[in-house]
Amino acid sequence: MSDYSVIGDWGTSRLRLFRVQDGRIVARRDGQGIGIVGKEAEAAFAQAIAPWLQDGTPTAITLCGMVGARDGWVEAPYADCPADVADWRAAAIRFDWNGAPLAIMAGLACVADDGVPDVMRGEEAQIFGAIALDPALGQGRQLIVLPGTHSKWALVEDGRVIAFRTVPTGEMFALLRDGSTLGPKDAVGDVAQETAGFAEGLARAQDGRVLAGLFAARAMRLRAGRSADWALGYLSGLLIGGEILETRALLGAGEGVTLIGDAGLGDRYARALAAQGVASQRLDGDACALAGLGFTGDIKI
Amino acid sequence: MSDYSVIGDWGTSRLRLFRVQDGRIVARRDGQGIGIVGKEAEAAFAQAIAPWLQDGTPTAITLCGMVGARDGWVEAPYADCPADVADWRAAAIRFDWNGAPLAIMAGLACVADDGVPDVMRGEEAQIFGAIALDPALGQGRQLIVLPGTHSKWALVEDGRVIAFRTVPTGEMFALLRDGSTLGPKDAVGDVAQETAGFAEGLARAQDGRVLAGLFAARAMRLRAGRSADWALGYLSGLLIGGEILETRALLGAGEGVTLIGDAGLGDRYARALAAQGVASQRLDGDACALAGLGFTGDIKI
Numbered sequence: 001m002s003d004y005s006v007i008g009d010w011g012t013s014r015l016r017l018f019r020v021q022d023g024r025i026v027a028r029r030d031g032q033g034i035g036i037v038g039k040e041a042e043a044a045f046a047q048a049i050a051p052w053l054q055d056g057t058p059t060a061i062t063l064c065g066m067v068g069a070r071d072g073w074v075e076a077p078y079a080d081c082p083a084d085v086a087d088w089r090a091a092a093i094r095f096d097w098n099g100a101p102l103a104i105m106a107g108l109a110c111v112a113d114d115g116v117p118d119v120m121r122g123e124e125a126q127i128f129g130a131i132a133l134d135p136a137l138g139q140g141r142q143l144i145v146l147p148g149t150h151s152k153w154a155l156v157e158d159g160r161v162i163a164f165r166t167v168p169t170g171e172m173f174a175l176l177r178d179g180s181t182l183g184p185k186d187a188v189g190d191v192a193q194e195t196a197g198f199a200e201g202l203a204r205a206q207d208g209r210v211l212a213g214l215f216a217a218r219a220m221r222l223r224a225g226r227s228a229d230w231a232l233g234y235l236s237g238l239l240i241g242g243e244i245l246e247t248r249a250l251l252g253a254g255e256g257v258t259l260i261g262d263a264g265l266g267d268r269y270a271r272a273l274a275a276q277g278v279a280s281q282r283l284d285g286d287a288c289a290l291a292g293l294g295f296t297g298d299i300k301i
Numbered sequence: 302m303s304d305y306s307v308i309g310d311w312g313t314s315r316l317r318l319f320r321v322q323d324g325r326i327v328a329r330r331d332g333q334g335i336g337i338v339g340k341e342a343e344a345a346f347a348q349a350i351a352p353w354l355q356d357g358t359p360t361a362i363t364l365c366g367m368v369g370a371r372d373g374w375v376e377a378p379y380a381d382c383p384a385d386v387a388d389w390r391a392a393a394i395r396f397d398w399n400g401a402p403l404a405i406m407a408g409l410a411c412v413a414d415d416g417v418p419d420v421m422r423g424e425e426a427q428i429f430g431a432i433a434l435d436p437a438l439g440q441g442r443q444l445i446v447l448p449g450t451h452s453k454w455a456l457v458e459d460g461r462v463i464a465f466r467t468v469p470t471g472e473m474f475a476l477l478r479d480g481s482t483l484g485p486k487d488a489v490g491d492v493a494q495e496t497a498g499f500a501e502g503l504a505r506a507q508d509g510r511v512l513a514g515l516f517a518a519r520a521m522r523l524r525a526g527r528s529a530d531w532a533l534g535y536l537s538g539l540l541i542g543g544e545i546l547e548t549r550a551l552l553g554a555g556e557g558v559t560l561i562g563d564a565g566l567g568d569r570y571a572r573a574l575a576a577q578g579v580a581s582q583r584l585d586g587d588a589c590a591l592a593g594l595g596f597t598g599d600i601k602i
Binding site: 109116166167176182204208220224 | 466520543
């Protein structure tokens with residue numbers, strides 16, 4: 001039996017464990033998020049890893065994400081920005097777990113130029129992973145963006161995370177879509193309409209007035225013949241366009257913008273950035289997460 | 302038995318009818334909103350007014366609000382801006398109802414300078430009522446603001462409504478407070494904390510970056526020792542401050558800003574305007590609504 005190690009990200013909504021052996025990922029196991037198992041974190045982890053333990057104790061276990069939050073398994077600190085990958089690794093909390101050295105990686109904390117503090121747990125693994133996968137990202141000023149429920153925008157300078165900002169764009173969109181008087185209940189999935197609305201939302205966002213642009217999702221249906229699918233696209237474009245405008249003003253322009261995450265959302269952000277004259281590159285979120293945890297080989301599982 | 306007339310506003314969530322006799326309001330009746338009674342509007346109205354009909358047929362009935370919407374009782378048109386009070390009155394839909402001349406007042410529609418259409422139904426009665434109560438509002442450029450779930454900002458020039466914009470600030474706040482990961486669930490009603498948070502939210506809004514300021518409601522609790530009540534106040538200040546900044550940029554400054562509505566929300570908006578260096582005056586919402594419907598005397602009921 002070869003030696004093996006385990007790396008994983010354990011976020012609020014899911015656990016993903018990867019078994020690394022002979023420089024390859026040979027197996028994967030999925031489990032419940034730390035936000036679901038709560039105080040039963042250790043038992044849930046033991047259950048998730050149990051089949052592998054039958055092959056012996058792993059040489060190392062490394063976990064990142066909300067597993068290290070106050071309500072997680074064991075609280076890990078935040079590394080303060082500016083922080084490079086060595087600072088981040090040094091801030092991990094390490095302990096022996098049934099004979100295996102286990103590390104729960106730190107989060108990152110910063111105070112932006114405008115005096116607002118911010119935190120992340122999990123995304124920093126993807127950011128440092130992106131730099132590991134693409135060494136050019138470790139040079140000069142770079143904006144690295146992880147779009148999502150809570151989008152993270154990080155300003156990286158010569159490989160150090162200088163500052164970042166969380167923007168809850170995805171959460172706002174879901175609230176507006178599902179719970180507001182602006183979110184149309186009668187959308188039918190007309191992609192052409194949705195795409196047209198997205199473009200109009202992006203254009204509207206350019207003036208920086210997102211709040212004053214929201215009601216148009218309804219007024220344009222009442223007065224300008226737009227459809228429900230148009231309105232959904234419009235709200236998405238308005239919020240994403242506004243997010244980009246505001247964060248670029250806050251963090252300053254980088255030499256490049258890199259998007260990390262799933263393909264669909266990455267497409268939207270790439271289009272929104274292009275509408276503001278900004279080119280972007282894309283990296284796969286899973287590959288970045290694993291690279292941040294030390295594995296930079298091919299992911300085939 | 303003296304002649305009497307009936308004026309009322311029938312909005313989405315409530316019906317209020319006032320009986321005007323000898324130049325005074327002598328009685329009031331409340332009923333369900335048009336959004337509740339829906340297609341049973343006429344029956345609901347007949348039931349609400351029935352006790353008065355025993356004293357004879359009113360000389361006139363005038364209703365404003367969502368009663369004139371497509372899903373209301375009888376659809377009334379929108380008067381297109383620029384519109385003064387005469388334009389608005391001329392656009393009412395009038396018919397005979399059981400021997401009484403009944404008017405359902407028009408809404409207002411506009412297309413703002415940025416090309417975005419907008420509509421209102423009901424608030425225009427308060428705006429024209431404000432001008433009737435305070436003739437100075439009919440001179441020069443004035444911003445008239447009705448804060449609420451869907452705040453309405455109207456630019457009035459020499460008594461004509463030039464353009465307006467709806468900003469769903471109250472709805473956004475409720476969504477964030479009740480349904481988001483940013484809205485603290487453990488607020489205890491600490492007014493001092495809430496007031497301090499409101500002031501910080503207003504200050505944060507000054508940079509025009511509302512989306513990028515939202516997450517601080519959570520991060521400041523995690524990293525700067527702020528309380529749940531502080532966070533609620535912060536979100537309110539951020540949104541109201543952002544609303545004011547954006548709408549003033551959109552509509553331009555007026556010679557004065559007049560707030561119409563309830564006292565608590567009016568206080569918040571007056572403080573938020575003052576934080577941006579803008580003085581404001583206040584008018585009572587009920588008095589404005591009745592003045593818009595033609596009654597400018599004292600309201601004692």
